[in-house]
Amino acid sequence: MLPESTSPVMTSPPGPVTVIDGRSYVYFAGTSYLGLAGHPEVIQAACEAVRQLGVHTATSRSGFGNNPLTLEVERRAAEFFGTERAFYFSSGYVANHIVLQALADRVDATFVDEASHYCLLEAARLLGKPVTAFRHRDPDDLARCLRENLPAGGRPLVLTDGVFSVSGRLAPVKEYLRVLEPYAPAALHLDDAHGLGVLGENGRGVLEHFGLWGPRVNSAVEADGVSLTICGTLAKAIGGFGGVVPGTREFVSRVRASSHYFDGASAPSSADAGATAKAIELVQRQPELRRQLQANIARLRTGLRTLGLAVEDGPAANFSVEIGNGANMRRLHAELRAAGFLVPYVAKYSGLGPEGALRFAVCARHTAEMIDGVIAALRKAL
Numbered sequence: 001m002l003p004e005s006t007s008p009v010m011t012s013p014p015g016p017v018t019v020i021d022g023r024s025y026v027y028f029a030g031t032s033y034l035g036l037a038g039h040p041e042v043i044q045a046a047c048e049a050v051r052q053l054g055v056h057t058a059t060s061r062s063g064f065g066n067n068p069l070t071l072e073v074e075r076r077a078a079e080f081f082g083t084e085r086a087f088y089f090s091s092g093y094v095a096n097h098i099v100l101q102a103l104a105d106r107v108d109a110t111f112v113d114e115a116s117h118y119c120l121l122e123a124a125r126l127l128g129k130p131v132t133a134f135r136h137r138d139p140d141d142l143a144r145c146l147r148e149n150l151p152a153g154g155r156p157l158v159l160t161d162g163v164f165s166v167s168g169r170l171a172p173v174k175e176y177l178r179v180l181e182p183y184a185p186a187a188l189h190l191d192d193a194h195g196l197g198v199l200g201e202n203g204r205g206v207l208e209h210f211g212l213w214g215p216r217v218n219s220a221v222e223a224d225g226v227s228l229t230i231c232g233t234l235a236k237a238i239g240g241f242g243g244v245v246p247g248t249r250e251f252v253s254r255v256r257a258s259s260h261y262f263d264g265a266s267a268p269s270s271a272d273a274g275a276t277a278k279a280i281e282l283v284q285r286q287p288e289l290r291r292q293l294q295a296n297i298a299r300l301r302t303g304l305r306t307l308g309l310a311v312e313d314g315p316a317a318n319f320s321v322e323i324g325n326g327a328n329m330r331r332l333h334a335e336l337r338a339a340g341f342l343v344p345y346v347a348k349y350s351g352l353g354p355e356g357a358l359r360f361a362v363c364a365r366h367t368a369e370m371i372d373g374v375i376a377a378l379r380k381a382l
């Protein structure tokens, strides 16, 4: 007997077909973009980890909390990103807060995209420096805010999602870097939760997509340039669980030392670490997953446009569509659901307009029939 809940209850692994409230749906929700969160090898790895190591180490990383799987996640993550090191911890939500601690003494004021994810907005406030919100994805407004709010000689830090969690739009990273150059030393930090594993030749995310991945990222904080930092979660496209900060040996050491997450929080659970190590291995072993995902993204976005809907082209696996008002989108959601397709209507989330939106998420394991099926069902419901 399941406990009473006002939210839907998932009783299968998330995948292209997912069981919600006792019914199977072709599932266009969530964030398991590569379709690995329910992969048999990932499940098996999680089970073996718990059998071998117990639920978790019951101590922090700086105590006796390193187990072989936590270290393996960090080794694999560093390999995936092509960096010297990576720091793995139990939540992507705190990842920005953790990185920002390492930047704190080099920053005088923060400027945050107004539509950023809650965790980035909270991390900005927790940094304890003055916070200014600039208009969503607007480099000109960022320039205006810097002119008006940064004290002379002050060092700015700009914060943004790499890929926005509902709209799937990308931050104009190159433009922000250009705006920041005259203010150097300055810093730009991105939460790339939805870009990691999806965007770029090697799945390294939005910076790789824009050709900006390289030694400059998560390296020594530049004395006179614009530093570029990034963090992400392994719980979305990658199919594991927990937050990650890759980088140079020096940067990762600084991040670990500046935040107390390394010595004040329980190490990631064994199941999480075991699943995550396996999931990263699968992502590395099967680059075709990313190619299939990109083909599915293009098929769904293009197909929805044939219905006359304003769906932009873009490389993100998540995107939103606004179709009339909230009541209409609630109806469309219900009709799609009755037809066996789950496309959430998100009424309220950071970055959304007052009427909310239908949020689509496509995964590498959706078949062409599934994608064409949801388009046909929406055509009927419109």
Ligand SMILES: Cc1ncc(COP(=O)(O)O)c(C=O)c1O
Pocket: 091, 092, 093, 094, 117, 119, 161, 165, 191, 193, 194, 233, 234, 235, 242, 243
């Ligand atoms: C942009 C962004 N950052 C961070 C998170 C949180 O990551 P995690 O679920 O690993 O805590 C989310 C959503 O889950 C997100 O959308």
